[in-house]
Amino acid sequence: MFLLLIACSRDYNLDKIPEQQKSGDDSGSIPVEPTESPDIYIDPPVVDFGNVVKNCTSDPFLVTIGNEGLEDLIISDIEFAGEGISAFVENSDQFFQDGQLILPYGTSVPVNLMFSPEYFLDYEVELVVQSNDPDESSSEVPVYGHGASGPTIEEGFVQDYNPYVDVLWVVDNSCSMEPIVENMNDNFSAFINEFTSLNLDYHMSVVTTDMSASDQSGKIQGGIYTSAQNQNDVIQNFLQSSNVGTQGSVDEKGLDASKAALSEPLLSGHNAGFLRDTMNGEEVGLSVIVVSDENDYSSVNPNNYTSWILGLKNDPENVRFSSIVVSSSSSCDGVLEDVGERYIEVSENTNGFVADICTDNFDATLQEISLSAAGMTVSFPLQDTPFPLDAISVTVNGTEISQSITDGWTYDSRSNSIVFHGNAIPDAGESVVISYEVTGSCQ
Known part of the structure; x- marks a missing residue:
């Protein structure tokens, strides 16, 4: 009740x-x-x-x-x-x-x-x-x-790397290269420090772009430097080897030189011990890094070279060809105008890294090159072309990354890629998610 x-x-x-x-x-x-x-x-x-x-x-x-x-x-x-x-x-x-x-x-x-x-x-x-x-x-x-401009696309990536890598530097030793090599050597510690932080097992050597001199022509200058050696010794020995002078041929042939270095008879002769097949059951990565202020004048064309170098490994993903070159006709303020087009083409075909040789920040360039050499990437290609660009969203391990050329990401229209910079570069094993809109039509 x-x-x-x-x-x-x-x-x-x-x-x-x-x-x-x-x-x-x-x-x-x-x-x-x-x-x-x-x-x-x-x-x-x-x-x-x-x-x-x-x-x-x-x-x-x-x-x-x-x-x-x-x-x-x-x-x-x-x-x-x-x-x-x-x-x-x-x-x-x-x-x-x-x-x-x-x-x-x-x-x-x-x-x-x-x-x-x-x-x-x-x-x-x-x-x-x-x-x-x-x-x-x-x-x-x-x-x-x-x-929206169209449907929203979401792409995911995982930053992977190869713990074993052989790195061949191809350094232009023509007369115009002296200040550039000095700049690279002054900042080389950024490269080797990144390798050390990743605990890589590496081999590293230097050849020149000179294919006229018999003591060069793809022959390793100095020796083979490895992760088993003292790091300070590796740095000092590399600096001596990369200081290849400025009396080399003006017909720079970086593609021919690297191909000769990684082929017979040099492979089992003068350069024996540099290139490895496998370590502990894993295929060893191969990274070629060209440093030149001129275009390539090799006899081999970029497409044939790309096919050849990718064929050196069972998994093409274990091959990188990176270029520190003149990236555009205006990149060096008119001082250098011979764009490294042939090198850039091979880099793009092998998911390598392209850096401007006239950069004021060689330290960052060498850090990014080192990641590429380890099989990692700072550039993530997109399947479709984003539009509008301000609708792009990028996260790494769930954390949103801002658009910035220092410690963030930028969009590269030439390669249709998201490129990371500085501290924003994803570490090994981290996941990357990129969301963007594309141009669409009314249904």
Whole structure:
């Protein structure tokens, strides 16, 4: 009896209808009586169109507006509010008579919303319903949408590396190279320190681009330097070997020189012991790094060279050809204009790294080259061309990375790749996710 009195008390709040009752739940719970006054409900409470191609129209999004109160719900207006409302339309006019939409108890109307973005923007407006509901005379439903160039694509990568690698440096020893080699040698510790941090098992040697002198022509200068040796000794010995002078042939043939160095008779003769096949059951990686301020004048063409060098390993992914060259006709302020096109072509064909030889930041260049030599990459090629570019999103191990040429990422239109820089370069084993939009058409 006591419970019955409470149920009939005027203090019992019947205005707040449980969500399960609004959705027609018939799980056996006791139904809640409707309020005497009008009681509006709108389903769903939030509308999100997602990505819609600019200047195209979305599919209709159904919004149901109903009355759960005993008294008639009288709707006086349904409209959008906020910035960008011209991109949205709704079809409720067909339900109005004499400026009103009257919904008796238990009835509802289906209102279709559509979204036609005019710009590459995020839209956020409200669908506002004015009624005689005493608790919600103005009911607002958030409405979201994004003006896109096309579908959104998400690509995932994992930063891998090879713990075993043989690195062959091909250094231009023509007369114009002296200040460049000095700059490289001043910063070489950045290269070898990265190798040490990755705990790589490496072989490293130097040849020149001179194919005229009999004591060069693909022959290793100095010796073979390995991770088993003292690191300081490796640095000092490498610096001596890479200081190849400036009296070499002006017909730089870096492709011919590296091919000779890695082929017979030098491979088992003068250069014996440099190139390894496997270590502990894993194929040893091969990295060729060219440093030159001139284009290549070898007899072999880049395509044939690419096929040849990739064929040296069972897995082509274990081969890298990187270039520190003049990357464009304007990159060196007019001092050097002989772009290393042939070297760049091979680098792009082997997923190698291309760096500008006139850079002021040789330290960073050598760090990035070292990662490429280890089979890692700073450049992640995309399957499709992103548009607009400001819609690109990049994360590493779930952390969003900002766009920056120092410690972030940039987009390289020539290779259609995302390129990482500085501290943002993914470490071995880290996952990279790149999301972007592409140009699309109306369906």
